[in-house]
Amino acid sequence: MASPQSVRLGRLAGDGVFVAVIAAILAYLYLPIVVLIIFSFNDSSSLTLPLSGFTWKWYDKFFANEDLITALRNSFYVAILTTALTLLIGVPAAFALDRLKFPGKTVFRRLILLPLVLPGIITGISMLNLFKFIGMGLSLQTVIIGQSTALMSIVVTQVFARLQRLNRNLEEAAADLGAKPWESFFYIILPNIRSAMIGSALLSFTLSFDEIPVTFFLTGRDNTLPMYIWSTMRRGITPEINAVGTLIVAFSLLLIALSVWLLKDDARS
Amino acid sequence: MKRPRREDIPGLVVLSAPLLWAVAFMFIPYVIIFTYSFWLKKYPTFVPAFQFGNYAQIFADPQYYQVLFRTGKIAIFVSILSLLMAYPFAYFLVFKVRSTRLRALLYMAVIAPLWVSYLLRAYTWKTILGSEGVLNSFLVWTGILGQPTDVFLYNQFSMVVTLTYIFIPFMVMPIYTALEKIPKNLVEAAGDLGVTPWGTLWKVIWPLSLPGVIAGATFTFCLTFGDFIAPFLVGGPDGVMVANVITSQYGAALNWPLGSALAIIMLIIVLAVIELSDRAQRAGRIGLG
Numbered sequence: 001m002a003s004p005q006s007v008r009l010g011r012l013a014g015d016g017v018f019v020a021v022i023a024a025i026l027a028y029l030y031l032p033i034v035v036l037i038i039f040s041f042n043d044s045s046s047l048t049l050p051l052s053g054f055t056w057k058w059y060d061k062f063f064a065n066e067d068l069i070t071a072l073r074n075s076f077y078v079a080i081l082t083t084a085l086t087l088l089i090g091v092p093a094a095f096a097l098d099r100l101k102f103p104g105k106t107v108f109r110r111l112i113l114l115p116l117v118l119p120g121i122i123t124g125i126s127m128l129n130l131f132k133f134i135g136m137g138l139s140l141q142t143v144i145i146g147q148s149t150a151l152m153s154i155v156v157t158q159v160f161a162r163l164q165r166l167n168r169n170l171e172e173a174a175a176d177l178g179a180k181p182w183e184s185f186f187y188i189i190l191p192n193i194r195s196a197m198i199g200s201a202l203l204s205f206t207l208s209f210d211e212i213p214v215t216f217f218l219t220g221r222d223n224t225l226p227m228y229i230w231s232t233m234r235r236g237i238t239p240e241i242n243a244v245g246t247l248i249v250a251f252s253l254l255l256i257a258l259s260v261w262l263l264k265d266d267a268r269s
Numbered sequence: 270m271k272r273p274r275r276e277d278i279p280g281l282v283v284l285s286a287p288l289l290w291a292v293a294f295m296f297i298p299y300v301i302i303f304t305y306s307f308w309l310k311k312y313p314t315f316v317p318a319f320q321f322g323n324y325a326q327i328f329a330d331p332q333y334y335q336v337l338f339r340t341g342k343i344a345i346f347v348s349i350l351s352l353l354m355a356y357p358f359a360y361f362l363v364f365k366v367r368s369t370r371l372r373a374l375l376y377m378a379v380i381a382p383l384w385v386s387y388l389l390r391a392y393t394w395k396t397i398l399g400s401e402g403v404l405n406s407f408l409v410w411t412g413i414l415g416q417p418t419d420v421f422l423y424n425q426f427s428m429v430v431t432l433t434y435i436f437i438p439f440m441v442m443p444i445y446t447a448l449e450k451i452p453k454n455l456v457e458a459a460g461d462l463g464v465t466p467w468g469t470l471w472k473v474i475w476p477l478s479l480p481g482v483i484a485g486a487t488f489t490f491c492l493t494f495g496d497f498i499a500p501f502l503v504g505g506p507d508g509v510m511v512a513n514v515i516t517s518q519y520g521a522a523l524n525w526p527l528g529s530a531l532a533i534i535m536l537i538i539v540l541a542v543i544e545l546s547d548r549a550q551r552a553g554r555i556g557l558g
Contacts (some may be wrong), residue, residue: 004352020356021357022357022358022375025354025357025379026378026379027352029378029382029437030378030382031397032393033390035396036393037395039396039403046287070368072504076386088286089286089290092283092284092287093291096280096283096288099280101282108288108291111295111296112295114290116541117487117492117539118495118536119495119496120493120495121512121515122302122495122533122535122536122539123342125299125528126298127294127298129302129525129529130301133301145294146294149294149295204371204386210387212498213498213512214494216516229388233502235518241392245393248386251461252381252384256381260377
């Protein structure tokens with residue numbers, strides 16, 4: 001029989017191993033991001049060690065590159081409209097799934113949630129087929145329709161989950177007190193699903209900003225930022241891309257902080 | 270047909286937009302792709318037909334069915350590897366970290382990379398693993414290697430490393446949720462009854478966390494199965510996956526019917542995996558009282 005002390009030591013050693021494993025996993029997750037940031041400030045056009053010194057020139061190059069700036073603007077345009085559309089269609093869809101009974105509901109649910117696990121390439125080529133079929137030219141608008149289709153499932157699942165937890169007595173009480181349906185929507189339901197909407201909107205925005213598989217098939221002459229980066233990658237590695245990447249990391253961190261801050265009240269209740 | 274009652278009308282208004290969207294942009298496109306998969310390639314475009322030539326070609330030509338097998342193999346590897354890392358991580362968070370702040374922070378740390386450009390994260394592995402990359406120059410610099418090696422990049426190893434890296438968060442999230450739901454007193458009860466920590470893990474925690482594991486594995490498998498960006502960036506000639514072949518059929522090869530047939534096969538495989546995981550979830554739903 002082991003003494004209690006050796007058991008405790010053994011457990012401590014076990015926890016030590018555990019902590020090391022967790023640290024290794026985190027290192028695996030963050031090493032590439034750290035490499036990206038470090039080399040965006042490295043004064044050498046090849047990505048090799050040892051480092052050659054600090055420079056801002058990749059950032060200067062980026063801000064002087066008009067194609068990149070145009071692509072960035074396109075990405076914002078696409079991401080904003082996509083996010084709006086996913087909310088506009090996704091929230092009613094979540095409502096329908098939560099409240100309504102209608103024939104074909106199971107098929108509808110499966111169809112609308114499918115893109116959660118469906119590889120983007122399928123959405124991309126199936127919509128490319130549709131647009132060719134009806135003779136619609138490819139543009140940023142087709143990209144927006146495609147991305148909204150792919151990303152709507154996120155809004156639907158988040159809002160649906162929240163609606164399911166919502167206490168129906170509140171609405172009944174409101175109705176008993178003479179509230180009209182739209183009043184109970186704006187004063188009871190909306191405040192309760194607000195954070196789910198904000199959270200999924202931020203996620204939609206980020207994923208749209210970053211989207212490739214659907215955009216790849218549906219874009220015309222205009223490039224979004226990831227598509228532009230993709231096209232330069234074919235030509236080889238440039239540290240300018242690292243600079244763009246670092247800016248994206250900073251922007252993403254900002255969005256994460258924003259979502260944490262916006263959802264703070266919810267976590268408390 | 271019965272006329273909608275007055276109180277049904279708000280419901281119809283709510284439903285109409287999503288329903289129209291789902292029919293126009295999901296159902297009809299899938300029908301078109303399914304139809305195209307039976308059409309015939311006729312240079313320079315393709316003509317309507319009803320024949321199984323495209324499917325026959327996929328199952329007869331090793332070039333195609335080998336890619337399907339390889340894609341499946343890589344997707345399975347990536348799922349297993351992600352599970353091996355995600356499970357200990359989620360377990361540690363739920364059962365070992367006492368401070369809720371630290372737990373939230375570590376959880377965010379694992380999810381945060383999802384918010385950073387997918388393309389850039391895949392591309393960075395190219396810069397790390399390449400023969401003129403960070404890893405090689407580090408090994409040469411420190412004298413471990415005499416000269417740079419090209420074994421790290423453009424093979425299935427680099428694909429699995431990159432894809433696992435990208436999809437780990439999808440594995441951590443559902444497993445974490447499943448582990449968090451396990452009542453702590455169940456684990457304590459097992460301990461009080463003299464079950465060893467490993468026994469508790471194997472007999473209590475693991476079975477109760479299976480729904481999370483299944484959900485995570487489904488996500489990882491399906492998303493890996495359809496990826497064409499990582500193969501393009503770090504895959505090399507023996508890392509080509511189904512999605513790359515579809516892309517080239519829709520691009521340079523201009524054989525949309527064959528590309529559609531491949532997409533339908535991919536769709537069927539993905540749907541089969543989802544169905545299997547659904548059933549496993551239902552069968553495994555062990556009641557907790």
